[in-house]
Amino acid sequence: MHDVVIVGGGPVGLFLACELGLAGCTVLVLEREPDPRTPWKALPLGMRGLNAGSVEAFYRRGMLSVLGVDDDPHTSPRNVSHFAGMTLDPAKVDVTTLPSPALEGVMTSLEAVEAVLSGRAAELGVEIERGVVVDAIAQDDEGVEARAGERVFPARWLVGCDGGRSAVRGLAGFEFVGTEPLLTGYTAFTTIADPEKLSPGFALTPHGMYLRTPVEGHIGLMDFDGGVFDRSQPPAREHLQEVLRRISGTDVTLSEVHLASSFTDRAMQTTTYRRERVLLAGDAAHIHSPLGGQGLNLGIGDAVNLGWKLAATVHGYAPDGLLDTYTTERHPVGARVLDWSRAQVAVMRPGQNAAALQGLVRALLSTPDGTTHVFEQTSGLSTRYDLGGEHPLVGRDAPDFRLGDGVRLGELLQRGRGVLLDFRGDLGDAARAWEGRIHHSAGPAEDDLGLDAVLVRPDGVVAWAGEGRRFEEAAGRWFGAPEPLGAPHRPGGSGRVSWSNSTSTSS
Incomplete structure (x- = not known):
């Protein structure tokens, strides 16, 4: 199993x-x-x-x-x-x-x-x-x-x-x-006999939108037909040409359609x-x-x-x-x-x-x-999870703090564990209880934003940022009860992959 x-x-x-x-x-x-x-x-x-x-x-x-x-x-x-x-x-x-x-x-x-x-x-x-x-x-x-x-x-x-x-x-x-669809969209790789009739990039028209990408013959279409096109079969050349002509307002000719598919805006x-x-x-x-x-x-x-x-x-x-x-x-x-x-x-x-x-x-x-x-x-940069913290960083993607020796937070996250950035270096004893789940890095950063410490989840989201010793509360909320002293480490990574070196007081 x-x-x-x-x-x-x-x-x-x-x-x-x-x-x-x-x-x-x-x-x-x-x-x-x-x-x-x-x-x-x-x-x-x-x-x-x-x-x-x-x-x-x-x-x-x-x-x-x-x-x-x-x-x-x-x-x-x-x-x-x-x-x-x-x-x-x-x-x-x-x-x-x-x-x-x-x-x-x-x-x-x-x-x-x-x-x-x-x-x-x-x-x-x-x-x-x-x-x-x-x-x-x-x-x-x-x-x-x-x-x-x-x-x-x-x-x-x-x-x-x-x-x-x-x-x-x-x-x-x-x-x-x-909600049900308002349009049928198409993406196709074609041979266009007269590509000069189509503007490059996105083109919004009174009848929909078409896209001509920099790749020759690659086009996209948005046809506001209520999503009624039968999508059980790939769209035929004649159909694509008719839709493209109507949306673009030109008599452009598709000589050949090599691959084509359709989609809708069903949400x-x-x-x-x-x-x-x-x-x-x-x-x-x-x-x-x-x-x-x-x-x-x-x-x-x-x-x-x-x-x-x-x-x-x-x-x-x-x-x-x-x-x-x-x-x-x-x-x-x-x-x-x-x-x-x-x-x-x-x-x-x-x-x-x-x-x-x-x-x-x-x-x-x-x-x-x-x-x-x-x-x-x-x-995706506007995402902030409601984690209940007061600091504006909590619930957001962590800044890529650069530590004193040049190592970045992103490198410390490569093992897939949480990371405690202990800028003042006074949380070592507390962090040891989560040693198998949280990577503890003690030392200053180039810009610590005035914080004593930051706890980052494995997904890079800030779980806690602040002063003093409230770290234990945050660690317990996201990483479970602390391990008894001397307990074996839980699984937390594979030795089959080479990872970047990092500064740490606990591996």
């Missing part, structure tokens, strides 16, 4: 598997597709943007350079997405208002992300089985089983990361609620992310239009939040209610993203009021405040 079975081997399932493997859990990933390599994951159709929050997650686990991103993620943003097809100006982002250390997102592909995560998962001992279609789930107080035909996969916990058409969601009886979310021993993450828990490119990033945020909490539960030291904070923290984030998606659709929707509404939004985006607000939303 595995500690955790994950159904779905996409980026969200693989990131979660890495988090659990890093914490010493036994993990099995079941993926229905037999081959991870498809044209839909490679460029250009597999192009995806990792926002600043996701970049920070890869950085904190030592995977950013493996992904091919060598730049410092703490630079000012150069590419800041769009709102309803209206591109943001990075020069108007006020970086002094942003709480996160990572400000720069990156463009990559699903293929590249999955390759990095699959490699790391293998290093951590995660098992991956492909070509497995889960068709039944059974659970009781002791465990849960995923079944695929005659095969049975028992585990203590099961997580559905199997996408927008999640089998796990239906089999486990999750309620899925939301749905489960009412909870946990039912007993079954949990959901990523598109299995929430779906929305791809506007703003937030789907993948929202799912990675789910995985980062869930991983350490589920591992603590598996190992038996999680405080009461820790696993339930996954829903209480992440469900509101998902709801905000769904509303953000709906707002963009409302701005783009053709009609007599569309031009006026778009003009208002453009005016707001011409200001630093407006652009910064939108960037905070799309980058």
